Amino acid sequence: MGDELRVSDADLRRAADRLGRAIDQMDGDLQAFKGELAGFGQPWGGDDIGMLIGLCYQGAYDLAMDCYDSNLDELDSFADDLEEMADNYKGSEDLSEIEVNKIKEILG
Structure with a gap:
């Protein structure tokens, strides 16, 4: 099981936040x-x-x-995409949990 890929919405959000901070730092350095x-x-x-x-x-x-500016814009869109992925992942997880609970109720 060493090749497992674990994903969580929290990890995706942290990655988006870190990328956003790196972009801000790079933009500040570029402006300077x-x-x-x-x-x-x-x-x-x-x-x-x-x-x-x-x-x-x-x-x-x-x-x-x-x-440089277009690269920063592209990186910014990657950060936005990570946030969207986190939202979608969380929504899928929540929906799966609801469906599993419905099946549990039906089966008793």
């Missing part, structure tokens, strides 16, 4: 990082080479931040 980068201003300057460097930097920055 964005602020730190913004604090540097545009150190590449405003000449022709600096403008090209700035365009490259901005493209890379936008791509990276979009990626």
Whole structure:
């Protein structure tokens, strides 16, 4: 029986909560990082080479931040899905208990 999988709605809710806290921490770190980068201003300057460097930097920055933001959004949806799974699991367990009790009553 070592390959048994045990699931409980409480475990699913704890996992959702932990994931939510990790997401909040990651989001806070990302916002701090964005602020730190913004604090540097545009150190590449405003000449022709600096403008090209700035365009490259901005493209890379936008791509990276979009990626980080979309990953956080996806992780957030995983946390929501865990909560929904917990609700569904609890509902199924409750319904099973009701049905088993009905059968017990019928059988006496």
